[in-house]
Amino acid sequence: MSDEPAPPSRASGRRSVRPSALPRDLMAEGAAAGAWTAHVVTLLPEAFPGPLGLSLTGRALAEGVWALDVTDLRAFGEGRHRAVDDTPAGGGAGMVLRADVGARALDHALGRARGDVPRLLLSPRGRRFGQAMAADLAARDGVLLFCGRFEGVDERLIEHYGLAEVSLGDFVLTGGEIAAQALIDATVRLMPRVLGNQRSAEEESFSSGLLEYPHYTRPADWRGRRIPEVLLSGHHARIAAWRQAEAERLTKERRPDLWRARLAQQGRPEEDREL
Ligand code: SAH
Numbered sequence: 001m002s003d004e005p006a007p008p009s010r011a012s013g014r015r016s017v018r019p020s021a022l023p024r025d026l027m028a029e030g031a032a033a034g035a036w037t038a039h040v041v042t043l044l045p046e047a048f049p050g051p052l053g054l055s056l057t058g059r060a061l062a063e064g065v066w067a068l069d070v071t072d073l074r075a076f077g078e079g080r081h082r083a084v085d086d087t088p089a090g091g092g093a094g095m096v097l098r099a100d101v102g103a104r105a106l107d108h109a110l111g112r113a114r115g116d117v118p119r120l121l122l123s124p125r126g127r128r129f130g131q132a133m134a135a136d137l138a139a140r141d142g143v144l145l146f147c148g149r150f151e152g153v154d155e156r157l158i159e160h161y162g163l164a165e166v167s168l169g170d171f172v173l174t175g176g177e178i179a180a181q182a183l184i185d186a187t188v189r190l191m192p193r194v195l196g197n198q199r200s201a202e203e204e205s206f207s208s209g210l211l212e213y214p215h216y217t218r219p220a221d222w223r224g225r226r227i228p229e230v231l232l233s234g235h236h237a238r239i240a241a242w243r244q245a246e247a248e249r250l251t252k253e254r255r256p257d258l259w260r261a262r263l264a265q266q267g268r269p270e271e272d273r274e275l
Pocket of ligand 1: 009116122123124125147148149150151152153166167168169170171172173174175176177181
């Protein structure tokens with residue numbers, strides 16, 4: 001599909017609309033103060049912070065626990081129409097983001113980045129994002145995320161900047177923005193002070209190599225379904241044992257791959273046959 005770039009007047013008009021919860025100045029403040037910063041290069045700057053500006057991540061953003069620095073790819077486009085894409089060399093459908101335009105935007109974003117900031121390109125071809133990568137990124141000074149659009153970006157941009165391709169999963173989105181937001185959300189929530197109760201990040205799915213056990217809350221009896229008795233017993237050791245057993249049962253049932261990896265890690269691969 002061809003993309004007719006919006007004329008600059010319309011683009012700047014759109015920029016004045018602020019659907020997000022936080023003014024841009026506030027977003028940049030934390031970056032200046034040395035907070036962990038997500039530098040995002042995107043054709044849709046108005047998509048940020050989006051949901052990241054709400055609830056726990058939004059509060060942490062406002063408090064300067066992390067910061068967001070958005071670079072508008074369009075501002076670095078070519079000519080009067082600020083073109084950012086062109087037809088693929090060799091023919092075929094769709095449009096490709098230009099290397100020269102992407103480079104100007106990346107140089108701008110990198111000029112604002114401080115310290116150890118991995119450069120990533122959201123891409124369905126990339127290494128699969130997961131909890132371990134989120135934990136690794138949370139321990140750095142920030143991350144630079146280039147959001148693709150259309151058919152993707154000119155390969156030379158990836159090579160020249162050594163962009164590491166990261167995928168959210170085996171499906172194709174229309175652009176990298178939602179993937180970038182998912183990556184930022186999963187990373188930021190691992191930082192101290194973002195979740196009200198730090199223990200919840202340690203106990204939940206994947207951190208232990210197991211899926212999480214089921215949760216219940218009031219009412220104790222809902223449409224004839226009762227909360228498992230053990231959870232109402234007040235007996236902490238029995239509750240912990242029940243939760244561990246449920247987590248193991250669910251992981252075996254739903255994610256045999258995770259279960260096998262866990263057994264192998266514990267040096268018990270022979271128990272595979274249990275599955
Ligand atoms: N033609 C490409 C798909 C382009 S989709 C291909 O077949 O591989 C447009 C943009 O959306 C991509 O450049 C990337 O930034 C983003 N995107 C799409 N799917 C994604 C995924 N699973 N994970 C991360 N980013 C994705």
